Amino acid sequence: MCRFFAYWGTESRNLNYWLVEAENSLLQQSRNDESNRPNPDGWGFAFRNNGQIYLVKKVVPAYEDEDFIISAQELRGEMAFAHVRRKSQGDTKVHNTHPFLHEEWLFMHNGNIPNFPRCKQELTQLLHGNDQIFTKGATDSEFLFKYFIYWFRKKKSCDADCILSIINEILVHIIAITPQKDFPQLALNFLLSNGHYLIGFRLHRGLYFLQEKDAVYIASEPIDRAHHWKEVPENHFLICQSPTQLELKSREEVIPREHLLTV
Numbered sequence: 586m587c588r589f590f591a592y593w594g595t596e597s598r599n600l601n602y603w604l605v606e607a608e609n610s611l612l613q614q615s616r617n618d619e620s621n622r623p624n625p626d627g628w629g630f631a632f633r634n635n636g637q638i639y640l641v642k643k644v645v646p647a648y649e650d651e652d653f654i655i656s657a658q659e660l661r662g663e664m665a666f667a668h669v670r671r672k673s674q675g676d677t678k679v680h681n682t683h684p685f686l687h688e689e690w691l692f693m694h695n696g697n698i699p700n701f702p703r704c705k706q707e708l709t710q711l712l713h714g715n716d717q718i719f720t721k722g723a724t725d726s727e728f729l730f731k732y733f734i735y736w737f738r739k740k741k742s743c744d745a746d747c748i749l750s751i752i753n754e755i756l757v758h759i760i761a762i763t764p765q766k767d768f769p770q771l772a773l774n775f776l777l778s779n780g781h782y783l784i785g786f787r788l789h790r791g792l793y794f795l796q797e798k799d800a801v802y803i804a805s806e807p808i809d810r811a812h813h814w815k816e817v818p819e820n821h822f823l824i825c826q827s828p829t830q831l832e833l834k835s836r837e838e839v840i841p842r843e844h845l846l847t848v
Contacts, residue, residue: 586790587683587695588614588624589668590808591776593783593828594800597634597663603802604630604657604667607809612654615647615669619791619806624669627682628653631691632662633780638691642682663828664778666691673697673725680722685730689779692733694726695790695805696772699763701725707762708732708755713739726775729755733777745782745826752784753822753839776803785823792817800828 590611592600604611615624625646632639639660647653647669668683674697675681683693698704705728709718718735720727736751737743743751756773763771774790776783785792785803793814795802803823807814817823817833824832 586673586697586772587668587670587693588618588805589666589683589693589695589776590805591667591693591778591783591785591803592662592665592800593778593825594663595828596799597661598800599658599661600665600667601657603804603808605654609806609808611667611669611804611808612647612657614806615653622671623648624671626670626672626677627679628669629667629682629684629693630656630660631666631684631686632660633664633691634662636780638686638689640684640686642679644677644679644682664691664780664783666693666776666778668693674701675722675724678722681724681727683726685727687731687734690730690734690777691779692726692730692775692777694724694729695774696726696788697770698725698729698759698773699767699770701728704759704762708758711758729775730777745784745824748782749784749822749824749834749839752786753836756786756788756836774805781826783823783825785817787817787819787821787823789819792823794823794831796831798829801825801831 627644628647629642641656666684685692718731772790773788776785793804793807795812795814822834
């Protein structure tokens with residue numbers, strides 16, 4: 586479905602080890618992941634460094650592209666999102682390639698929303714007035730990202746708990762409108778961050794993290810055997826309010842502040 590890797594630390598770092606050198610680096614996962622399939626439909630990096638975001642996207646397989654290795658060697662940041670794509674919805678085009686960037690927000694997804702046109706229609710009906718969600722590409726991933734942001738902005742001030750509550754309510758709605766026969770194909774593994782918070786979620790795909798005293802690493806699969814990667818439980822959020830503050834919370838533990846999608 587895709588594979589991704591993220592880093593958030595107290596200092597800017599180069600991540601070539603995790604992206605290229607390790608035995609199960611993201612480059613290796615582009616060739617062959619734990620499902621024994623490649624992720625050949627493009628790759629992308631987003632590095633946040635001193636408030637600036639550097640975004641690189643290509644629509645060729647990472648394992649065939651020297652630019653993947655060159656970029657991994659050259660780029661550095663205090664936060665990084667990296668993704669190799671196996672398309673489920675949307676053609677192999679740069680606008681469908683992850684990570685997605687909108688103003689200060691970064692997002693990437695390893696998953697699928699089955700019968701997406703129907704789901705999109707139902708979610709759009711909850712928007713206010715004649716509001717619409719505008720996307721550059723055709724993926725369920727980008728629409729979900731922009732949909733999150735739309736509801737974040739309905740609150741004048743939205744901290745990490747507010748963001749988590751909004752995301753959870755949207756996920757509850759998506760799950761509710763997904764027919765039972767399609768539920769096994771629903772996969773909602775994603776990461777998003779505005780530079781102040783980093784929030785991830787796991788549903789029907791693998792998600793792992795590695796925490797050090799000054800950084801956190803998150804990946805679809807353990808990157809190496811030299812470190813002790815911990816698995817995020819199914820149907821759980823991973824919440825970082827700083828690189829050194831990490832919390833796991835189930836969807837049931839997220840208490841909604843209000844019914845935001847019916848305002």
